[in-house]
Amino acid sequence: MNRRRRIYEGKAKILYEGPEPGTLIQFFKDDATAFNKKKHDVIDGKGVLNNRISEYVFTHLNKIGIPTHFIRRLNMREQLIREVEMIPLEIVVRNVAAGSLSTRLGIEEGTVLPRSIIEFYYKSDQLADPMVSEEHITAFGWANPAELDDIMALAIRVNDFLSGLFLGVGIQLIDFKIECGRLFEGDMMRIILADEISPDSCRLWDIETKEKMDKDRFRQDLGGLVEAYSEVARRLGIINENEPIRGTGPVLVK
Amino acid sequence: MNRRRRIYEGKAKILYEGPEPGTLIQFFKDDATAFNKKKHDVIDGKGVLNNRISEYVFTHLNKIGIPTHFIRRLNMREQLIREVEMIPLEIVVRNVAAGSLSTRLGIEEGTVLPRSIIEFYYKSDQLADPMVSEEHITAFGWANPAELDDIMALAIRVNDFLSGLFLGVGIQLIDFKIECGRLFEGDMMRIILADEISPDSCRLWDIETKEKMDKDRFRQDLGGLVEAYSEVARRLGIINENEPIRGTGPVLVK
Ligand SMILES: Nc1ncnc2c1ncn2[C@@H]1O[C@H](COP(=O)(O)OP(=O)(O)O)[C@@H](O)[C@H]1O
Numbered sequence: 001m002n003r004r005r006r007i008y009e010g011k012a013k014i015l016y017e018g019p020e021p022g023t024l025i026q027f028f029k030d031d032a033t034a035f036n037k038k039k040h041d042v043i044d045g046k047g048v049l050n051n052r053i054s055e056y057v058f059t060h061l062n063k064i065g066i067p068t069h070f071i072r073r074l075n076m077r078e079q080l081i082r083e084v085e086m087i088p089l090e091i092v093v094r095n096v097a098a099g100s101l102s103t104r105l106g107i108e109e110g111t112v113l114p115r116s117i118i119e120f121y122y123k124s125d126q127l128a129d130p131m132v133s134e135e136h137i138t139a140f141g142w143a144n145p146a147e148l149d150d151i152m153a154l155a156i157r158v159n160d161f162l163s164g165l166f167l168g169v170g171i172q173l174i175d176f177k178i179e180c181g182r183l184f185e186g187d188m189m190r191i192i193l194a195d196e197i198s199p200d201s202c203r204l205w206d207i208e209t210k211e212k213m214d215k216d217r218f219r220q221d222l223g224g225l226v227e228a229y230s231e232v233a234r235r236l237g238i239i240n241e242n243e244p245i246r247g248t249g250p251v252l253v254k
Numbered sequence: 255m256n257r258r259r260r261i262y263e264g265k266a267k268i269l270y271e272g273p274e275p276g277t278l279i280q281f282f283k284d285d286a287t288a289f290n291k292k293k294h295d296v297i298d299g300k301g302v303l304n305n306r307i308s309e310y311v312f313t314h315l316n317k318i319g320i321p322t323h324f325i326r327r328l329n330m331r332e333q334l335i336r337e338v339e340m341i342p343l344e345i346v347v348r349n350v351a352a353g354s355l356s357t358r359l360g361i362e363e364g365t366v367l368p369r370s371i372i373e374f375y376y377k378s379d380q381l382a383d384p385m386v387s388e389e390h391i392t393a394f395g396w397a398n399p400a401e402l403d404d405i406m407a408l409a410i411r412v413n414d415f416l417s418g419l420f421l422g423v424g425i426q427l428i429d430f431k432i433e434c435g436r437l438f439e440g441d442m443m444r445i446i447l448a449d450e451i452s453p454d455s456c457r458l459w460d461i462e463t464k465e466k467m468d469k470d471r472f473r474q475d476l477g478g479l480v481e482a483y484s485e486v487a488r489r490l491g492i493i494n495e496n497e498p499i500r501g502t503g504p505v506l507v508k
Pocket residue numbers: 008009010011012013014015024069081082083084085086179181194195196
């Protein structure tokens with residue numbers, strides 16, 4: 001299986017050389033990390049679920065004209081993607097106060113924000129992903145002002161789509177994180193959506209019960225992470241009712 | 255002496271009711287605090303020096319058409335100012351990496367930045383002045399986009415003036431913090447510079463020796479704070495050569 005060249009191993013995924021130039025294979029691991037790797041665990045089945053959920057979201061983003069790196073899913077844990085030059089930022093869009101925003105600004109978790117807020121974090125394990133502003137990003141050349149405009153427009157479109165998608169299945173989109181990259185085609189360069197969108201990178205609350213259906217189950221030791229991710233996948237119609245997902249066992253692929 | 259009504263006592267200054275409506279008296283204490291009040295000391299003479307240095311800077315900013323709250327100095331520790339509605343932000347302009355920027359982004363102290371960077375911190379002792387971006391500021395209504403534009407234009411002009419002023423006396427302006435407020439005149443509202451500009455709110459390094467001539471002497475336990483502030487005042491021509499400044503003793507007012 002490992003004839004392929006491994007390009008990068010991150011906290012939750014591995015990138016392999018793809019079958020053609022300009023492509024990569026993105027492998028979803030079961031590893032969960034939080035608080036800059038201070039907390040780590042392996043959660044059997046998480047990778048399979050994230051691969052499926054991210055496939056579903058990126059496929060539909062592509063359909064509504066939001067450019068993404070996603071080409072197609074290859075198997076339970078892998079997807080074929082377009083290689084991009086990553087912009088070293090985590091772009092966070094928030095609709096409801098939670099997590100670090102609540103802590104830093106003293107706003108109670110669950111408070112609906114006066115409007116959606118975009119935040120940027122400089123992607124660096126060593127520095128623990130510090131928050132940065134447009135000033136830092138353009139001064140240090142991580143992205144230029146035109147690229148930042150594209151990134152923010154893209155982030156807002158993704159927020160609109162995801163808000164609708166999750167609302168439709170009884171889930172409130174609290175916030176999410178995306179990563180973008182530069183795709184070079186001939187002389188042209190476009191900013192496209194890369195990485196993943198999954199319960200690892202979103203905060204998702206059941207609209208009725210406010211139950212957390214995302215990685216906060218791991219961060220806050222709430223348990224039931226695979227069950228929650230499976231429920232997200234079920235509501236989205238990605239996996240069948242009552243079908244348990246386990247990384248090792250057989251999985252029904254619709 | 256205390257017939258006047260005390261409006262507010264902060265970490266380094268006290269505000270008293272002024273002689274006319276719309277005015278306040280700003281009293282400079284000798285207190286020094288850092289790291290969100292975790293460190294505190296009283297440094298005999300600091301208040302007198304900051305009152306004089308801030309007077310000097312604000313007077314000249316007024317002269318070049320940058321609107322400030324400063325009306326006139328009243329005595330060794332007090333100045334008459336215009337009362338404004340404070341915008342709850344600390345606006346930091348950085349020319350060279352130091353302090354929290356160095357720590358957060360892993361940039362060695364003393365590195366000249368690719369360009370000046372403006373940062374915003376939400377002024378809250380309780381939250382330890384968290385960094386915020388334009389998104390937070392406008393979403394939470396601390397300032398609107400037009401006000402933020404005015405604030406940034408003002409910050410850049412202050413940076414230009416201070417860079418020149420200090421360069422002229424052999425001092426490198428590393429960074430500084432300002433605070434702004436809304437001045438209401440009839441139906442009109444203007445953003446003006448408030449608070450103080452002094453070695454408490456700037457990082458100032460001797461151009462030759464790189465010696466610190468600012469509050470970092472207190473933060474980093476380097477000693478010689480009053481001597482350093484006096485040297486800044488001397489170079490600016492505010493106090494005479496060889497004239498020691500002490501809050502309690504007599505002070506030569508040029
Ligand atoms: N299309 C792409 N091209 C190149 N790199 C990508 C692409 N999509 C995602 N990446 C990068 O691949 C890595 C995914 O693995 P992950 O485990 O999430 O890593 P990390 O721990 O760095 O976040 C990330 O560093 C991400 O920036």
